[in-house]
């Protein structure tokens with residue numbers, strides 16, 4: 517509960533709200549407090565001025581201080597002040613508390629020093645003293661503490677309640693996709709790869725949902741590939757194996773003799789099996805990204821010529837001509853010569869296999885910008901347009917029964933593609949059925 521995101525969000529928002537309201541209250545209180553004190557002081561000084569004015573008026577009217585005492589008592593009570601009035605000689609003529617009447621006004625008398633009152637010249641000395649804390653200030657501050665404090669308390673409580681309620685509902689909404697993601701991930705853990713989450717949301721959570729879906733898509737695809745791969749491999753291994761067992765059973769039953777020919781056939785089936793296993797091993801290394809390339813600058817023209825020469829007799833046996841047409845100045849390329857030789861060999865073996873008598877196979881190379889283009893062109897049977905996009909897929913054969921009979925593993929082009937891509941290159945094929953095919957692969961040239 518305490519560790520749930522929902523609770524943490526609630527706690528965080530609650531804390532933020534309390535801090536905001538607390539600080540607003542604090543600053544409002546301080547400002548109001550200062551304003552009220554200043555207001556009180558102004559009111560008091562106005563009242564003092566008023567007392568002074570009234571006294572001046574009295575004196576101007578009466579020309580004497582006689583009879584002023586009752587007024588001073590009245591004003592003193594009215595404003596809550598101690599008012600002491602002395603004539604020009606310093607004798608107290610009026611005192612709101614009546615104790616200093618007739619005595620000499622000294623500095624020890626309560627309140628501030630007397631200010632000469634201005635009528636026509638100095639007409640007396642006035643001393644007005646305030647209590648310890650002026651009443652008006654105290655009253656105003658009580659209002660601040662009371663009313664404003666109460667206001668803030670209730671407003672604060674209300675705001676916290678509303679905010680917590682909103683946060684509660686909002687956080688449920690915000691966290692719903694996160695919860696859905698958690699559920700989907702759990703399902704995934706159990707092997708249900710078809711599960712997807714709603715990815716229409718905007719922002720980070722939507723982004724997370726989309727990433728999850730694309731990860732799920734990839735995983736599902738990989739899983740499908742893995743399953744297909746196992747099924748394909750089982751299928752491909754079955755044919756040469758059942759051929760082998762068929763031969764062996766037939767020999768055992770005495771249907772065929774175990775002569776030289778039979779042994780050669782058995783040998784061919786066994787080598788198809790072993791080629792298939794080698795190719796599969798190579799492919800699994802490439803798929804796992806564990807194909808180790810030992811690269812160094814190589815003279816690609818020489819490599820092409822050597823590979824062509826190696827296949828010359830095989831081509832000649834079929835009545836084919838095979839040649840390399842290479843311009844001068846082909847730069848050296850950084851490659852794993854063993855692997856690129858294998859690519860070229862696979863392409864040439866295919867060309868020989870799919871080109872009829874008196875056909876021609878040519879290897880060309882050209883250098884454009886930062887790439888080297890190497891093409892193997894034959895004048896063979898070609899590849900139908902609908903098969904062309906699939907020929908680099910593993911175990912794909914255009915003529916399924918015949919290709920298997922000729923000993924092809926259906927992996928030659930897949931491996932060639934992986935090897936070229938491991939070098940940072942590309943491979944593709946063009947073909948005119950009945951006229952021939954051209955396979956071109958590129959290799960990056962580092963200048």
Ligand code: ADP
Nearest residue numbers: 866867870907913914919924925926927928929
């Ligand atoms: P395989 O071991 O069957 O040759 P590949 O992966 O090398 O497998 O080739 C896949 C398929 O592509 C072949 O079965 C064949 O049908 C077709 N193919 C490849 N090269 C050529 C070519 N030069 N001409 C015609 N078809 C070809």
